[in-house]
Amino acid sequence: MKRKLLAAALTSVFVATTLFAGCGAKNSAETSGAKQKDTAQTEKKKAKTLVFAQGTDPRGLDPAYVDDGESAKIIANVYDGLLRYKKDSTELEPSLATEWKVSDDGKVYTFKLREGVKFHDGTDFNAEAVKVSIERQLPPKRTNDMPYASFTFGEVEKVEVVNDYSVKITLKEPYTPFLANLAMVLAAPIVSPTALEKYDGKLMENPVGTGPFKFVKWDKGQSIVLEKNEDYWDEEKAKVDKAIFQFTKENSVRATQLMTGAVDIIDGVDPNDVAQIEKSGATIYKRPGMNINYMAFNCERAPFNDAKLREAISYAINREELVKFLYQGYSSIANSQMPSFIPGFNDKVKPYEYNPEKAKTMLKELGKEKLEIKMIIYSNPRPYNTVGQKLAEAIQGYLLKVGIKSTIEPYTWTEYKEKAKQGEGDIMFYGWTGDNGDPDNFLSLLDSKEIESSLNAAKYSNKKVDELLSKARRTPNGEERNKLYKDIQDILAKDAPWLPISSAEVMAGHSAKVKGFGYHPTGVVYLKYVDKE
Incomplete structure (x- = not known):
C-alpha cells in the first residue's frame, strides 16, 4: 500500500511538473513571439519614406532616349556613370571608373573600372556593359529619338574592351568636353545589358542601373516609387528606405501638399507661394541656377x-x-x-x-x-x-x-x-x-x-x-x-x-523634417544625401 501511495505521489509530482513546464514553454513562446512582433513593428516604424512632388511625369527612364529634367531627376538616382560630379560642383571624380588616362594626342581614353559592382537585376558590371551602353548610341545603332547621343558621343569612333575591368574609347578628334560629358545624367549612365535584351533595347519604363535606388513601379500620372539599394557599391548609401516622386501639376496644390505634410519636398515653387510656405514652417531652398x-x-x-x-x-x-x-x-x-x-x-x-x-x-x-x-x-x-x-x-x-x-x-x-x-x-x-x-x-x-x-x-x-x-x-x-x-x-x-x-x-520647398536636401548645379537632386527625421 505504501508503495502504491508513493508511486501515486510521484506520478502527481511528475504530472504537475510537466504541466508547469508546459505552461512555462507556452509563456516563453508567447513572449518570444511578442518580442519578434514588437521588433518587426519597430523596424517598420524606422523605415523612412521621402515624397518629392514635381509638376509632371518624366518622358521616360532610359538615359539614352530622354532630354528633360523630370526624367533626369529620377535617372540620377537609379543609374551611375563612369564619372560623376562632386556633391556641390561640376568638378569630376571617380564613379564606376576608378581611374583614367588620356593619350598625348587627346583621342584615346582608357578607363579602369570598379570591380564587384552589380546592376539591380544581378548582372555584373564590367567593360562589356560599358561598351553596350555607349555603342547603342553610335552609328549605325543610333536613332533619331536619342536626343543626347550625338551631343555626348558624337566624336566617339570606337569602344574596345581591353579586359573585364578596362575599356578604351577612341575619338575621331580631340574633344575637350568629353570627360565632363561622361558624368552627365543623360546619355552617359551605364545600363544593364541584360535588361536591354529583356526589354528590346529600351528601358523607358523599366530602368536598371547600379545606383543608390532601385526602380519599383510607375503609375502614370500619379507617381514613381524607388527603394534603397542595400547593395550599393559606394560607402555613402541612401539614408531613406523609399523615395516616391509624386506628380502634381498645379503649383498651388503642391504648395498646399507641402504645408499640410502630405509631401516632404516640392519643386517648381511659384514666387507667389513663397511667403505662405515659409509661414507654415516649411523651408524654401534657393541657389543660383545654371x-x-x-x-x-x-x-x-x-x-x-x-x-x-x-x-x-x-x-x-x-x-x-x-x-x-x-x-x-x-x-x-x-x-x-x-x-x-x-x-x-x-x-x-x-x-x-x-x-x-x-x-x-x-x-x-x-x-x-x-x-x-x-x-x-x-x-x-x-x-x-x-x-x-x-x-x-x-x-x-x-x-x-x-x-x-x-x-x-x-x-x-x-x-x-x-x-x-x-x-x-x-x-x-x-x-x-x-x-x-x-x-x-x-x-x-x-x-x-x-x-x-x-x-x-x-x-x-x-x-x-x-x-x-x-x-x-x-x-x-x-x-x-x-x-x-x-x-x-x-x-x-x-x-x-x-x-x-x-x-x-533654383527653388524648392521642403519640410523641416527633411535634412541634407539640395539641388546639384546640374539641376538634379541626389536623394542619397537626403534624410528625414
Whole structure:
C-alpha cells in the first residue's frame, strides 16, 4: 500500500511538473513571439519614406532616349556613370571608373573600372556593359529619338574592351568636353545589358542601373516609387528606405501638399507661394541656377526664317518688365544663351532692346504689320520658368501692342516635347539647365547638327556658328577657347534665333523634417544625401 501511495505521489509530482513546464514553454513562446512582433513593428516604424512632388511625369527612364529634367531627376538616382560630379560642383571624380588616362594626342581614353559592382537585376558590371551602353548610341545603332547621343558621343569612333575591368574609347578628334560629358545624367549612365535584351533595347519604363535606388513601379500620372539599394557599391548609401516622386501639376496644390505634410519636398515653387510656405514652417531652398529661359523662333520656315523679322519681334518685348512681373526677384534677366558664370560668357552682348515703335516700323517695312502667328508652350512649371503658361500669355500681350495677333497652344510636358520636335508653332518657349558647366553644353543648342536630335529647338542653322563650335571643342580650356565662344555669342545676338529671357534661381520647398536636401548645379537632386527625421 505504501508503495502504491508513493508511486501515486510521484506520478502527481511528475504530472504537475510537466504541466508547469508546459505552461512555462507556452509563456516563453508567447513572449518570444511578442518580442519578434514588437521588433518587426519597430523596424517598420524606422523605415523612412521621402515624397518629392514635381509638376509632371518624366518622358521616360532610359538615359539614352530622354532630354528633360523630370526624367533626369529620377535617372540620377537609379543609374551611375563612369564619372560623376562632386556633391556641390561640376568638378569630376571617380564613379564606376576608378581611374583614367588620356593619350598625348587627346583621342584615346582608357578607363579602369570598379570591380564587384552589380546592376539591380544581378548582372555584373564590367567593360562589356560599358561598351553596350555607349555603342547603342553610335552609328549605325543610333536613332533619331536619342536626343543626347550625338551631343555626348558624337566624336566617339570606337569602344574596345581591353579586359573585364578596362575599356578604351577612341575619338575621331580631340574633344575637350568629353570627360565632363561622361558624368552627365543623360546619355552617359551605364545600363544593364541584360535588361536591354529583356526589354528590346529600351528601358523607358523599366530602368536598371547600379545606383543608390532601385526602380519599383510607375503609375502614370500619379507617381514613381524607388527603394534603397542595400547593395550599393559606394560607402555613402541612401539614408531613406523609399523615395516616391509624386506628380502634381498645379503649383498651388503642391504648395498646399507641402504645408499640410502630405509631401516632404516640392519643386517648381511659384514666387507667389513663397511667403505662405515659409509661414507654415516649411523651408524654401534657393541657389543660383545654371539655366537659361528663352523664347525660340522656328527658324526653319516662314515667317521666322527671316532674321529681320526675328529682330523686329525682339524689339516688341519688354524683358525687364516681364521678368520683374512674373518672377518677382527670383530670376535675373538673361542677355546671352548661357548664365554669366559659365566660362566664355560674353558680357558685351545683349539682345535687341525694348523699342515697340521700332518694332512697328520694321514690321511695316517687312510687310508683316498684320502678322498672325501660333505659339506653343508647356502647361506645367519648369525650373527655369516656374509660372509655365503665364510666360506665353505675357508675350502675347506685348505682341498685340505692335499689331501681331497670336494664339497659344499649351501642352503637357511630354506632349510638348513631341510637338516641338515635329516643328509645330512659329514661336515656342524652352529652357535649359546645364549638364556639366561647360560653355559647349549651352551653345551646342544652336548647332545645326542638333536639329535632328531636337536639342536645337529653334531649328537654327549658321555655318559660321557650326565652324566656331567645332573649333572650340578641339581647343583646350583657356582664353583661346573662351574667345571662340564669345565670338559665337556675337553672331547669335545679331541673328536672334532666340530671345533670351531669364536665368532662374533654383527653388524648392521642403519640410523641416527633411535634412541634407539640395539641388546639384546640374539641376538634379541626389536623394542619397537626403534624410528625414
